Amino acid sequence: MENASSINRKHLAWIERIPGQYWAVAILLLLMPLFAGDFVLFQIFGWTFILGIIALSLMFLAGYGGMVSLVQMSIAGMAGYMLAIFGDSAVSQVSQGWPWYLTIPLALAIACLFATAVGWLAVRTEGIYTIMITLAISAAFFYFTRQNYDIFNGFSGFNSVVPPALFGVNWRDPVAFYYLSLFWATVSFLAVLYLSRAPFGLALQGVRDNPRRMAALGYNVTAHRVAAYAFSGLLAGVGGILLTWQSTQISPGTVGIGAAIDILVIAVMGGLRHPIGAFVGAFIFVLLKTFARDFLLILGLGGERFQLLIGLGFLAIVYFSPDGILGLWDKLRNWQKRDHLLEKKERNL
């Protein structure tokens, strides 16, 4: 993965080791509100960061753990639902009205527990069943939220779920929400990157590559997999809370099969090899979703053929570049390297 380049730069301090491209992107993102309008900040970037966090939770499981889970959106939704149920919403007969410092940790904890339970059910069979099992569980959760009125308020779900006005800020204000979601996206991204080289992350990759050898080396393979699900549940939970605040509502539609598959599409399109792929995929997905209608009209197709576009795009990516956009980017870089073969040997990029 991303280790060869670091060996030559060990003598530099960690802050000097971050490649220049990362700095450029970071500065651009920090200064975005100076030149982007409210719609771009709140809808495009806000949604990108949120979907990116949830897709990151899938990338963690699939890229580092070899487990493709379709239940991530349900876990995110569980956090959102718990937030609405224990906190404030317009559905006063269900919402408990507890304060934010109780509801947020509680929602995250429940999402984490849910993820752990699903993980335990899904990891004790061969890897290929994971997609099936998680898809079925995701569907079960969807149907349950739609049919249960005592807790989940059925078909309508919850609305008027807003973030607390901490520090006197309205966090749904476009600029504020932009920075809030940017913050959590950065934290999640860095956490996953850091964890990938910690013993837990390395062991997870070992389990992905050769579970039999890991067992023979003394690791408890099942425990590692379940723990990975728990961590991914935490990530998805954060995304779910932000998602609920952005649209101020949560309903069965949020956690439907379509939404679950969207997350898979995002993660695969971006590339499962590196955490940044989740956000790249999310950005492209959001752009497509926002502008596809106009794009389709130009092509002469009806504006409703969005799913067709996404499906064809997804098929193209999986068929031609299974490593997603990141894979294409890598191929491009390699092709560029080869151009200078006559002059110098490739530089360590």
Add this chain to the structure above:
Amino acid sequence: MRVFARNHPIWTVIIGFATLVFVWLIFALWPPFLVDVIGKKKVFLSALLNGITLGGLYFLVASGFTLIFGLMRNVNLAHGSLYLFGGYVGYFAAEWTGYWLMAFPVAFVVVGCLGVLMQLYVFRKLEGQDLRQTLVTIGISIVLADLMLWGFGGDFYNIAAPDWLSGPMETFIATGVKRSTGELIFLKYPLVRMVIFFAAVVLGVSMWLVLNRTRIGMLVRAGVDDREMLSATGARIQIVFLGVFAFGAGLAGIAGVVGGTFQSVAPGEDIRFLLASLVVVIVGGMGSIPGAALGALIIGVAEQFGSVYFPTYAVVLTFLIMVVVLAFRPQGLMGER
């Protein structure tokens, strides 16, 4: 079965006892206290028979799915789309020819051909990459679903059963006694559902026979056990794959016609029956035709009983069964580890 009885004596006793109770429930006239507790026998029997016949439908869909997985280790998540496409094709075939029976072979052939195309141009290129194949099937299902929505619209199509099959038939199960004459009242049940169910049983038995008693079946089973060995023996493994995929797809198509007759053909049915296949196969065991039959029966009956006796949580009941099986026997009831 004898091996099972020897290895699990307690379970055998429990299952035996439950079966006796069950048979009594079906054939005996219910005493009043039972009617007070459970409700009318007629309702019970309707739910049971609806569940069994629905199980037949689920078997048709799930067996194709499990056959494809069993041999080619490909989790074909486009299976629901094949089902739905079969339904539409069957509907138009029945409409244009005027014969309901024509819907079946037409759907089988058309959807089977689609399966052949998928195998030839998609899966063959991705041989050995199980995950990638599954992702591709997801993409295909998204595209197919939208194309069908575009082409056929959002309406509900119902395939009308022919006259000679419509209407109820008399069964030999008694539900009560005529007060005036003391005669037994027998349950009446829609003929078309019974006929289709028996057709599904015949199909299932034939599949089992072909797999276990013919040379072709032996090739397929050998391929399931060890793909490399099969190609090493010189058997044209690609032809076997092609045939199995086409047959599995064709089955899904036929199931679509059945579903269109029982219920309807509409957008969303693809996801519904894909999920049903998943649950049936998880419960029954992957790669096992008898497992698909057992799973289909359990899920079908559970779903119907759920919708009659616990209407708010009917669907949850089936998923609960799935979760329980996953927790205690992850490979499925008839699956091998």
Add this chain to the structure above:
Amino acid sequence: MNALTPTGTTTQTVSENALELTGMTKKFGALAALTDINIAVQPGERRAILGSNGAGKTTLFNCISGDFPPTAGTIKLFGEDVTNFPPQERIRRGLRRTYQISLLFAGLSVFDNIYLACRGVSRGRFSFLRPKADDALIASAEELVKVVHLEDVRDTIVAELSYGQQRQLEIAMAFSGAPRFILFDEPAAGLSPTERSELVEILTGLPAHMGFIIIEHDMDVALRVAQSVTMMHNGRIFKEGSPEEIENDPEVQALYLGDDHE
């Protein structure tokens, strides 16, 4: 070579065997893969187990490492009965094993592979914190890379290594965490003559306290590194003796007529 030296003391008497198999039998249904195997290997002893394909050698290893339990018989590791222990318990008591087909982590670097192997028997497997640069395990892993002559490719992804390098890495995995006894399953398979000499060098250069059993088809490699030889045939022990005795034994020669001395 402090990466290979055991930490802490072991309370074992001189007469205690490192590995003791008594009456071990393994049946798969009606097929008897192993019948009444009795083997005693002393600490530090280097034993070669030879035999044609199907003699039961790999099944023997699988039983010893705990992949499946024997149908009958007992296994003792340094005097402790481990017959019913799961694989990780045997690992923690100092047993290691290499595999005929390298079981490596294809997506990780050489160093990461060895580091994981070292981590496996120590605490902190679930640690979320990255180790500091002066972590003891990192030092052990670095040394092991040197022991198997893989310093040049330390950061190369395993998928990009040559076959010979992968086999070397496979052996390094077995040296992790100060093992007391190692099972080598055909380590020379597919190696070039140079690589084979390197292998012999590594094996003969191991510390004296570390005993091992080596399964090999290549009689040359096996007889050069072993102090004693056990021959197996059809799941039973056929002959035992020193390398010279076995090499010159007429019965052995008859059985393996035409077997290549490469």
